[in-house]
Amino acid sequence: MKTMKGPALFLAQFAGDVAPFNNLDSIAEWAAGLGYKGVQIPTWDSRFFDLKLAAESQSYCDDLLGTLAKQGVELTELSTHLQGQLVAVHPAYDSLFDSFAPEAVRNNPPARQAWAVEQLHFAAKASKNLGLKCHATFSGALAWPYLYPWPQRPNGLVEAAFQELADRWKPILDVFDEHGVDACFEVHPGEDIHDGASFEMFLDLLNGHPRCNLLYDPSHFVLQQLDYLAYIDLYHARIKMFHVKDAEFNPTGRQGVYGGFQSWVNRAGRFRSLGDGQVDFGGIFSKLTQYGYEGWAVMEWECCIKSSDQGAKEGAPFIASHIIQAAGRAFDDFADAKTDSAAIRKLLGLEV
Numbered sequence: 001m002k003t004m005k006g007p008a009l010f011l012a013q014f015a016g017d018v019a020p021f022n023n024l025d026s027i028a029e030w031a032a033g034l035g036y037k038g039v040q041i042p043t044w045d046s047r048f049f050d051l052k053l054a055a056e057s058q059s060y061c062d063d064l065l066g067t068l069a070k071q072g073v074e075l076t077e078l079s080t081h082l083q084g085q086l087v088a089v090h091p092a093y094d095s096l097f098d099s100f101a102p103e104a105v106r107n108n109p110p111a112r113q114a115w116a117v118e119q120l121h122f123a124a125k126a127s128k129n130l131g132l133k134c135h136a137t138f139s140g141a142l143a144w145p146y147l148y149p150w151p152q153r154p155n156g157l158v159e160a161a162f163q164e165l166a167d168r169w170k171p172i173l174d175v176f177d178e179h180g181v182d183a184c185f186e187v188h189p190g191e192d193i194h195d196g197a198s199f200e201m202f203l204d205l206l207n208g209h210p211r212c213n214l215l216y217d218p219s220h221f222v223l224q225q226l227d228y229l230a231y232i233d234l235y236h237a238r239i240k241m242f243h244v245k246d247a248e249f250n251p252t253g254r255q256g257v258y259g260g261f262q263s264w265v266n267r268a269g270r271f272r273s274l275g276d277g278q279v280d281f282g283g284i285f286s287k288l289t290q291y292g293y294e295g296w297a298v299m300e301w302e303c304c305i306k307s308s309d310q311g312a313k314e315g316a317p318f319i320a321s322h323i324i325q326a327a328g329r330a331f332d333d334f335a336d337a338k339t340d341s342a343a344i345r346k347l348l349g350l351e352v
Contacts (some may be wrong), residue, residue, distance in 0.1 A: 001289055001326035006297030007319035008038030008076045010243065013301050014308060015045050024064070028071040036314030038076040039068065040136065040298050043123060045085065046101075051078075051119060052226060054126035061129040076296040077294040079136040081186065086116035087172070087222045088140030088165050088192070091279045113168075120172045120183075128179040135176070135293060136215050139165060139185050139202070140211045158201075165192055166205035169212075176211045184215040184241040195226055196234055203238075213240040216288075217300065218279050219247035223269035225257060229283050236291035243300040244319055246277030264304040271302040273311040274318040281322050289324040297323060 009031050020026035024041075027048070031039055043051040053060045068075055082100040089097050089109065098106040105111040120137070127135050143161035146153050176183045185193050194201050200215065206212050216239045221228035232239065249269045254260060259267040271277075285297075299315040301308055345351045 001039070002292050003295035003326045004242070004285075004288060004297050004323060005012045005038065005076075005293060006035050006323055007244075007316045008040060008074075008296045008298040009034075009036045009312065009315065010040040010042075010298050010300045011048060012042040012045070012079065012081075014312065015042070015047060022047050022093070025067050025071065028035050028068050028073050031312075032072045034313055035320065036073060036299075038296055038298070040076045040079060040296075041161070042079045042081070043119070043126075044080070049078075051080075051122045051126055054129060055122035056125075056311050058129050059198050063128065065130065071210070075130055075132065076149040076298055077132055077134050077136050078123055078127055078130070079185075080119055081136065082135030083116045083119035083123075084185075085140050085191075086112055087120070087168055088142050089113070090142050090145055092145050093141075100338045105315060117168075117172060123176050124172075124176045124181050124183075127181045132181065134182045134184050134213070136184050136241055138188060139169070139191045139193040141190060143192050143235040144190060161192065162198075162201050162205055166202060166239075169202075170206060170209070173206065173209050173211045180215040181211070182240045183211050184213045186217055186220075187242070188217070189224065194220075195224060196231055196316075196320060199235070212238075214238045215241040215243060216243055217243040219243075219245040219271050219277070219302075222247040222279060223257070223271075225249060229280065229287060232287040232291065236293070239288070239291075239293060241295055242288065242297050243294065244274065244281070244297050244315075245300045245302060246272045246274050246279045246281075248272055270304055273301065273303040273306040274299065274315050276303070276306065277337040281318075285322045285324055289326055 013025060014021055016022060020030040028039055041049050043049050065075060086097060086100055094109060101112045101115060107116045114302060123135055142164055143158055146157060173183055187193055187199060191201050203212055214235055218228040221231060255268045257269060259269060264270050297319050299319060301311045303311055334342045
């Protein structure tokens, strides 16, 4: 077993135009002051990071790591959630997702997709330059509008969507493989890869690609009513990243999983700050430790009730209190009976 690293903080939800949230040096100092030991960087935010430059310049990467080290934090991973989303976009979402891309490729889906693929290539190279082994992203979605089979889906629609998704990601994953980095897909509603069954479909079409891995975030499974502990039993070998995020699901006579088109605060399922929801983090940290997870425990803060300032302050001690120092010896070693092979055979009745 291994002891996971942490606590760490995903910076995406805290970025802003006012200090200390408007540049990497100051936000790293702020995070360290709250007790975080690592930060996860969103690569689309130019206030913190230049992805293209990181892919091309080792000195830029060295300087960035030095900036973080000066503040007492490490870089845990990079994230291309927004760019990964644009690898596969159903036309129904074109206008909504255009804001994820630069103006030069908006209203031009082929150009936008090509830009997204290039961004993923940069991310693989940048991760290597930064000494990282894992990378966070989304898969994108082509079949999502057809999630609920009404009207009846035509035969082959889901299969064709997943084949296209795999065809688009296979060359990207090959680039990650060339650079020794795992691409970790966040299994998330809104993505074609939104649960274990859909991940298996995707992975099968990729012939079990070794760089196709998982970012584990239990909050999305609470909202889907999926057994998030059994999920670890099934997929622990592919779980290489961990977002520590809480959620709750309180169905009523008026709404359930789908939420009835309500705002976040009025939904049956909603994200919460750490400790305010229903996620069994004791069970999660135990299972991940049991299976030898040695990556980072990274808080992703999303809550429709509590402020981000309070959520950030409470997050580091919450994670620290759940990290398990993996056992280095068996608890009953004090009663160890020293034996040899001959004694063992005698105990089994194989020798008299």
